[in-house]
Every structure is written in structure tokens, then in C-alpha cells.
Amino acid sequence: MSKTIEISHRTIVFTLLTLGAVWLFIQISSVVITLFIAVLLTTALNPVVDRLTFLKIPRGISILLVYIVLITLFIGGLTSIISPLVSETTNLADRLPDLFDQFGNWLKTMGIQGVDGRLIANQASQLGAIPANLVRFVVFIFSNLIAVITVLVITFYMLLERKNLNRYLTILFGGDGETKAKTFIDKIEANLGGWVRGELILMLIIGTVTYIGLRILGIPYALPLAIIAGVLEILPNLGPIISSIPGILVGLTISPVMSLGVAALYFIIQQLENSLIAPKVMQKAAGVNPLVTIVSLAIGFQIAGTMGAILAVPVVIVLRVVLVDIFGFHALQKVS
Numbered sequence: 001m002s003k004t005i006e007i008s009h010r011t012i013v014f015t016l017l018t019l020g021a022v023w024l025f026i027q028i029s030s031v032v033i034t035l036f037i038a039v040l041l042t043t044a045l046n047p048v049v050d051r052l053t054f055l056k057i058p059r060g061i062s063i064l065l066v067y068i069v070l071i072t073l074f075i076g077g078l079t080s081i082i083s084p085l086v087s088e089t090t091n092l093a094d095r096l097p098d099l100f101d102q103f104g105n106w107l108k109t110m111g112i113q114g115v116d117g118r119l120i121a122n123q124a125s126q127l128g129a130i131p132a133n134l135v136r137f138v139v140f141i142f143s144n145l146i147a148v149i150t151v152l153v154i155t156f157y158m159l160l161e162r163k164n165l166n167r168y169l170t171i172l173f174g175g176d177g178e179t180k181a182k183t184f185i186d187k188i189e190a191n192l193g194g195w196v197r198g199e200l201i202l203m204l205i206i207g208t209v210t211y212i213g214l215r216i217l218g219i220p221y222a223l224p225l226a227i228i229a230g231v232l233e234i235l236p237n238l239g240p241i242i243s244s245i246p247g248i249l250v251g252l253t254i255s256p257v258m259s260l261g262v263a264a265l266y267f268i269i270q271q272l273e274n275s276l277i278a279p280k281v282m283q284k285a286a287g288v289n290p291l292v293t294i295v296s297l298a299i300g301f302q303i304a305g306t307m308g309a310i311l312a313v314p315v316v317i318v319l320r321v322v323l324v325d326i327f328g329f330h331a332l333q334k335v336s
Contacts, residue, residue, distance in 0.1 A: 036315070046162055206230050
């Protein structure tokens with residue numbers, strides 16, 4: 001006898017509301033990403049702003065001073081490396097087809113058949129058009145200038161209203177709301193802000209050390225390779241592995257021994273990062289289990305592409321604090 005499955009009206013309503021929430025999130029995903037980036041910047045910059053206000057500088061002026069310093073450093077750093085970076089990146093992109101062709105030939109000499117280096121080169125040759133279209137890149141940057149300004153403006157007002165945020169979130173915590181809201185916000189700021197500041201420092205350190213190491217080994221295109229290594233630090237666990245591949249390929253064009261030397265360099269840097277640099281730099285940031293990290297990166301990439309992968313770990317950090325402090329899932333505190 002077949003059983004009748006009854007579905008309550010409450011279940012139907014809940015399902016429809018959930019699907020509606022998912023649909024709404026997809027529709028406004030760009031807005032959500034913009035707001036989340038502003039939150040990241042707010043948590044990273046607020047300690048500096050607080051120190052300036054402690055020195056009796058008005059909060060609005062303190063925020064503007066921080067903005068001026070950061071923009072000056074960014075523009076100064078960019079102008080100092082842009083010329084050699086464009087030159088080396090252009091040369092590297094032009095040589096990519098030959099690099100992959102040599103890689104395919106090397107695999108054949110090692111007895112690995114079925115790999116066509118020229119086919120790989122043809123697939124990779126589209127990368128060579130990137131430097132040739134720098135004008136398009138500049139247009140792309142300026143077309144997104146409004147988005148950048150929007151993030152900076154939202155961040156400015158978030159920093160300006162930081163002291164009132166406790167009162168805004170009181171409704172989430174019931175009775176002793178303001179105290180709990182303050183604890184919640186402080187925890188978010190400590191974990192998320194620590195992660196942002198730590199990642200930026202790691203990117204700078206790893207990029208610099210990689211550049212010095214590649215120059216010592218005499219590897220060409222050291223600057224773009226080092227920048228790749230630094231930037232991909234934003235992807236925990238996977239980033240360092242991905243960033244080592246182009247360096248090893250460039251080393252292979254010199255000799256197999258040199259490629260092994262480059263691989264050893266990346267391995268040593270990775271070990272130093274894991275055992276010495278990262279624990280010191282990220283000591284105030286909330287760690288995330290490597291398995292959770294990889295899964296969150298995959299989900300983030302599937303939802304929002306590269307930006308989703310970049311924001312995956314900070315989203316996990318925020319969700320963990322929310323689930324622990326608001327919903328009481330204290331077992332999640334062990335996820336580290």
C-alpha cells in the first residue's frame with residue numbers, strides 16, 4: 001500500500017521564502033559583493049582610525065588622512081613598478097607559446113606521451129593578447145572606477161558610523177542587546193580585520209621574497225612572477241601551488257636543473273610561510289580549516305567567479321562568528 005506524503009503549509013511557505021531569498025541574492029549579488037568589500041575595508045582600517053581619533057583628531061579627518069596615505073602609497077608603488085612590469089609581462093606573454101612547446105617536448109623526452117606542447121601553446125597564446133591590449137585594460141579600470149569610488153564612499157560612512165553600529169545591531173540580541181552587539185562587532189572586527197591586514201602583509205612579504213629568490217637564481221621575468229606569487233596569496237592553500245607553475249616553466253626553459261631549483265625555492269618559501277611567517281602575521285586572525293577553505297573557494301568560484309573565490313574565506317569567518325554568537329552553534333569555534 002502506498003503511503004501518502006503530506007506537506008504542511010508551513011513547509012511550502014518556508015521553501016518558497018528560501019527560494020525567493022536565493023533568487024534575490026543572485027539578482028543583487030554585485031551589490032552584496034560591493035557591501036562586503038566595504039565591510040572588509042572597514043574592519044581593516046578601523047583600528048588605525050581609532051588611534052588617530054585617540055589623538056584628538058576628528059573622526060572624519062582621520063578617515064580622510066588614512067585614505068590619502070593609502071592612495072598615495074598605492075599610486076607611488078604602482079608608478080615605480082609599472083614600466084618594468086609591463087615590459088617583462090609583455091615579453092613573458094610573447095614567449096608563452098614557446099614555453100609550453102618546450103614543456104611538451106621535455107615531457108616527451110621523459111617518456112610521457114600524449115601531450116602536445118603546441119596544442120597547449122595554442123590554448124595559451126590568447127594570453128599573449130593581454131599586454132597588446134593595454135588600452136582596453138585601462139578602459140576596463142576606468143569603467144569600474146565608479147564601483148571603486150562607491151566602495152570607498154560606503155567604507156567612509158561605515159567608519160564614520162562605527163561607534164553607532166552597536167546600537168543599530170541591538171535588536172538582534174534581545175535584552176542585554178548593546179553589550180552583546182558590541183562583543184559581536186568586536187569579534188567580527190578582530191577576526192575579519194586581522195585576516196585582511198594579515199593577508200596584505202603576507203602578499204607583500206611573499207612577493208618580495210619570491211622576487212629576491214628568483215633574481216638570485218637568475219630567472220627572467222622575476223617581477224611579474226613575484227607579483228603573481230604575492231597576489232595569489234589571497235587564495236589560501238591553492239594560491240602558492242598555482243603561483244609556482246609559471247616560475248617552474250620559465251626555469252625549465254633554462255635547464256631541468258634550474259626548474260628544480262625554482263621548485264625548491266617555492267617549496268622553501270612555502271615552508272617558511274607555514275611555519276614562521278604566517279603564524280606570526282596571522283596570529284590575531286581567525287584560522288579556517290584547510291578542507292573548509294578549499295570547499296569554500298570552490299563554492300565561491302562557482303557562485304561569483306574569481307571575486308567569489310577571493311571573498312570565500314572572509315565570508316566563512318563572518319558566518320562562523322554569526323552562527324556562534326547569534327545562533328549558539330558553539331561547536332563551530334573548533335573549526336580552525
